[in-house]
C-alpha cells in the first residue's frame with residue numbers, strides 16, 4: 001500500500017532548550033567546544049571569507065597551505081584530506097579534523113570561522129490564479145512584458161530533479177543564455193543529455209552524506225536525479241513549463257505551471273534520502289551548492305530547506321556572498337508552527353516565506369446516521385474499495401470501522417497523529433476522522449482520512465454517544481474553489497518573532513503552501529503520480545521565487561532588498577475577496593505579522609510598488625555588527641565604532657521588541673514610480689502606542705529620488721506589556737506602500753538584551 005504523508009515530511013531539527021544555549025555559546029567561541037576533548041575526526045567547514053585570488057587554483061592552494069600547517073603534513077597529504085573546496089562564491093573548505101586541530105585552525109591567519117557539519121531538513125495550478133498572476137494582455141496587467149521569466153536563471157538547491165517530467169520540457173524556448181557557466185553532471189540514471197534549454201544545469205553534492213546512502217534500504221541515485229520528489233515539486237512550482245489538463249485523479253483539475261514558466265532551471269542536489277531519514281541535507285553539501293551556483297551565474301536561489309531560528313545559521317551567513325553578487329535568495333520559514341519564535345532563516349538578506357491556504361478546498365461530506373452532514377477535508381477520491389463505512393468506534397475493534405480520534409491540542413507536531421492514523425489503518429479500519437486543531441489535510445490518497453476541527457469532532461462524538469448504533473458515511477472528495485473558502489495561515493507555518501533578532505520581522509511575506517499540485521516523482525508505476533499534492537513552507541517558497549523571476553525581468557536593476565521591499569509593501573492582509581485572514585489553528589485569531597509578515601504576496605501590485613526600502617552590503621554588515629559578528633566577519637566591511645541599532649535597518653517593516661517610553665527609528669525610501677510624486681503618511685496605531693512620522697509628506701522630483709523619515713513610537717501602557725500591531729502607509733493616491741508595525745511594550749526595563 002502506498003502511504004503518502006504530506007504534512008511535516010520535512011521538519012527542522014529541533015534542539016532542546018539546553019542545546020540552544022550551548023549552541024549560542026559555541027557560535028561565540030568560533031563553534032568550538034572548550035569542554036570535553038575529542039580525538040576522533042569530525043567534518044568541519046573552514047570558512048576563509050571572501051576569496052583572495054581571482055584564480056580558483058590559487059584559492060585551492062591557500063587551503064592546502066593552511067591545512068598542511070595545522071595537520072603538520074605535506075601539502076599533498078593535506079590536499080588528499082579535503083572533502084570540498086569552496087572557491088567561487090567565497091573561500092573555504094570542508095575537511096576532517098579533531099577538536100584540537102579545529103581549535104588551532106580557528107586561530108590561523110585568514111581563517112574566519114570553523115563550523116562543524118550540521119544537518120538541515122528539506123521542509124498549483126489554482127495557486128497562480130489565486131495570486132492573480134496572469135500573462136494575458138488584460139488591462140493593468142504588468143506581466144505580459146515579463147515574457148514568463150525568459151532569460152532568468154533560477155537555482156534550486158533541493159533533492160534533485162526528475163528530468164522526464166513534462167514540467168521541464170523546453171518546447172518553444174530559445175537558446176541557453178550565453179552568460180551561463182554551469183554544467184549538467186551525469187551519474188546514476190542521469191546523463192548530461194537529460195538537460196535541455198529548460199533544465200540548463202544539474203549538479204549533485206553528496207560528500208557530506210555519502211557513507212550513509214544505502215540504496216537497498218532507501219531509494220537514491222548518486223546523480224542529480226530526484227528520488228524523494230521534493231526537489232521536482234518545488235522546481236516545477238517556481239519555473240515549471242505549462243502542462244495542460246493535469247489533476248490528481250480528478251481533483252484540482254487545471255493547467256499546472258510554475259510562476260515563471262519560461263525561466264531556466266539549474267538544479268543543485270544537496271538533499272538525500274538516507275535509511276530512515278528522508279530529505280537530509282548537510283551544510284557541507286549545501287554550501288558547495290551555493291558556491292557553485294554563484295560561479296555558474298544563477299540570478300536567484302530558491303532553498304526550500306529548513307533554517308534554524310535558534311541560531312544565526314552559518315549557511316544563511318554564507319548566502320550573503322550570493323546576495324552581494326545581486327542574487328536574490330528565497331527560503332521557506334519552516335514547518336514548526338503554530339508556536340511563536342519558530343521561524344528560521346532570520347537574516348535580513350533572505351526573503352523568508354510563510355505558508356497560507358488558498359481559496360480551494362477538498363471537502364468531504366461526513367454523513368451521520370442522524371442525517372446530519374458535516375464537512376471535513378480529505379484527498380480521498382473513492383475509486384478504491386470503500387468497504388462498509390458504518391460504525392464509529394472510538395478506539396478498539398477497528399476492523400471494518402470508521403475511527404474517530406482527537407489529536408492532542410498541546411502537541412504542535414502532528415507526526416504522532418499521523419502515526420495514529422497508520423495504526424488505525426493497519427488494524428483494518430475502513431476510514432478515520434481526525435479532530436485536530438488545524439484542519440489541514442492529512443493525505444492518504446487511497447484511504448479515507450478526513451480531518452475536522454475540534455468543534456465538529458465533538459459533535460460527531462456526541463452523536464456516537466447518543467446513538468445505540470452510530471452510523472457514518474464518508475463521501476468521496478470534490479474540489480471546491482471560490483470565495484466561500486477563506487484564506488488562512490497554515491498551522492504548520494513557522495511563526496515569528498525571530499528568537500535571536502526580534503528587531504527584524506520574520507517571516508517577510510506569505511504565499512500559498514497548502515495542497516499545492518506540482519510535478520512529482522512516481523513512487524509506483526502509476527502515471528498519475530507524476531503530479532502530486534504537497535504542503536509546507538517548502539511549497540510557499542517557490543511561489544515567491546517564481547514571482548521574483550518576473551520582477552527581475554521587469555526591473556533588472558533592482559537589488560535583492562528592493563525586490564523584497566516591493567513584495568512586502570504591496571502584500572495583502574486580506575484574501576482576494578477582501579475577507580480577513582485568520583490562522584488555521586485558531587479560527588478566531590486574525591493573522592498578524594508574526595504569522596504572515598507583511599501579508600500574502602500580490603504579484604500584480606509588487607510590479608509597481610511606488611517606493612522601495614533599499615538595502616546594500618553596508619546595511620547587512622551593520623546587522624552582523626549589531627549581532628556581535630564584528631570580528632569574524634570584518635572581511636565584509638569594518639564595523640563602525642558605535643554599534644549600529646538593528647532597529648534602524650532599512651527594512652520595509654518596523655519591529656520594536658522592547659518599547660518602554662519612546663523610541664525613534666529612521667527609514668529611507670527610493671521613488672521607483674512617477675518622477676514627480678508626493679506621498680502622504682497614514683498610520684494605524686497599535687493599541688495604546690502613539691506613532692508619529694516626520695516629515696508626514698515626501699515630495700520626489702527629478703533631482704530628489706531618495707528621502708528619509710523618522711518614526712517615533714511611544715507607549716501609553718502602564719500595566720501590562722505585550723505585542724501590539726499597526727501599520728504605516730505612504731500613499732500618492734495611486735500606490736500604497738505599507739509597512740507592518742509590531743511593538744512589544746515593556747513595563748520594566750529589560751536586562752535580557754533581546755534574548756528571551
Ligand SMILES: *[C@@H]1O[C@H](CO)[C@@H](O)[C@H](O)[C@H]1NC(C)=O
Pocket residue numbers: 214216217
Ligand atoms: C544497506 O542496508 C542493509 C540493511 O540494513 C545492509 O544489510 C547492507 O549491508 C547495507 N549496505 C551498505 C552498503 O551499507
Ligand SMILES: *[C@@H]1O[C@H](CO)[C@@H](O)[C@H](O)[C@H]1NC(C)=O
Pocket residue numbers: 369370371
Ligand atoms: C434520515 O433520513 C432518511 C431518509 O430521508 C429517513 O428514512 C430516516 O428516518 C432519517 N433518520 C433520522 C434519524 O432522522
Ligand SMILES: *[C@@H]1O[C@H](CO)[C@@H](O)[C@H](O)[C@H]1NC(C)=O
Pocket residue numbers: 699700701702703704
Ligand atoms: C526638487 O525638489 C527640491 C526640494 O524641494 C528642490 O530644491 C529642487 O529644485 C527640485 N528639483 C526640480 C528639478 O524641480
Ligand SMILES: *[C@@H]1O[C@H](CO)[C@@H](O)[C@H](O)[C@H]1NC(C)=O
Pocket residue numbers: 501502503645646647657658749750751752753754
Ligand atoms: C531593545 O532591542 C533592541 C533590538 O534588539 C536592542 O538593540 C536594544 O538594546 C534593546 N534595548 C533595551 C533597553 O533592551
